[in-house]
Amino acid sequence: MSRIQHSKKKQSIPGFGLTMGLSTLYLSLLVLIPLSLVFIYSARLGWTAFWNDVTDPRVVASYKLSFLTAFSAALVNLVFGLLFAWVLSRYTFPLKRIVDGLVDLPFALPTAVAGITLTTLYSEKGWIGKWLPFDVSFTPIGITLALIFVGLPFVVRMVQPVLQNFEHEVEEASASLGATPFQTFRRVIFPQLLPAALSGFSLAFARSLGEYGSVVFIAGNMPFKTEIAPLMIMTKLEQFDYPAATAIAVVMLVISFALILLINLIQWWSRIRYASH
The missing domain is CATH 1.20.5 (Single alpha-helices involved in coiled-coils or other helix-helix interfaces)
Known part of the structure; x- marks a missing residue:
């Protein structure tokens, strides 16, 4: 048989x-x-031309801005993505299905529409921007805001299934043994969430590095201030300087791969560490 x-x-x-x-x-x-x-x-550029293109001060400034804003946005999404996933998984409230669906809106909304909308809202005369004591549009803050918008769903959708499948009996057992709610979260729930949270962080970070449509409108594209690396690549392509565009892309690719590999190693280490406890 x-x-x-x-x-x-x-x-x-x-x-x-x-x-x-x-x-x-x-x-x-x-x-x-x-x-x-x-x-x-x-x-095709040769080493000298390649080095000159990728170390041009304007290009280097775009690298720094892209990685700084992408990393900052991914950190914010890590925190609030965990919070969103917790609320959607643990509580029942009116219009919960609508709120849950809105999380996926950045996936469906054209990035150009998102950029125009954010620029309008956070400009000096915008509905939100006029009440703020600092500028958002045409600043690195605005770029980070746009990247937060496009990256949030990655963290939520990675963490939410883990919370939904988590056995509540384990939490009850922890409480019955005298653990406080914070101790239960730190020692029981968080170790289970950490690998998924790191995966969501790496996905949001990678997505933010390559984002162009939603950023190009709110950035203002001022040299040495709000120019991102994808914009520099597009500028080179418009000038038909394809080798220089690919040279910048190579640097972005190598650094991105190295950072994502590092995040995955941390994720693997966290699984091994907490599995041994």
């Missing part, structure tokens, strides 16, 4: 060779080959 079931199971799904081959082909066509072309085009 077991042999019959094993035979049916083997026939019900494709073999490893076929699925692995199709997955590799798909990954190569959509990811590996396009990324390799970025390095190939940038290599």
Whole structure:
């Protein structure tokens, strides 16, 4: 009987060779080959020209702004994403389904529309901006705000399923042993949330680094002040300077990959650490 079931199971799904081959082909066509072309085009510059392009003071300023605002936005989304996920998973309130659906709005809304809307709201004469004691539009603060908008769903949707599947009996057992609510959260709930939260953080960070549409309107694109790296790439492309554009893209790609790898290593370490306890 077991042999019959094993035979049916083997026939019900494709073999490893076929699925692995199709997955590799798909990954190569959509990811590996396009990324390799970025390095190939940038290599046409030669080392001296490549170095001059990627270390141009205006380009370096765009690197700093892009990474600083993306990291800041991802940190804010990490905190408030956890809060949103907690509320949506643990409480019942009127219009909960609508609020839950609004979290995914940045996925569906065109980024250009989001940028124009945020710029209008937070300009000096905007509905919100006119009441603020500092400028938001055309400043790094405005860029960070736009990146928070596009990155929030990543953290919420990564953490929410973990909270929904969490066994409440574990929390009750912790409370019955005399733990305070804060101790229960820190020692029981948070270790389970940390890997998902770090995954959401890395996704929000990566999404923010490549964001263009929602940022270009609210940034103002002032050299050395509010120019982001994706805008510098677009500027080079408009000038038909494709090698220089790919050179900037290579630097962004390498640094982004290194940072995301570091975040994944921290995530792996956290799983190993808390699993051993």
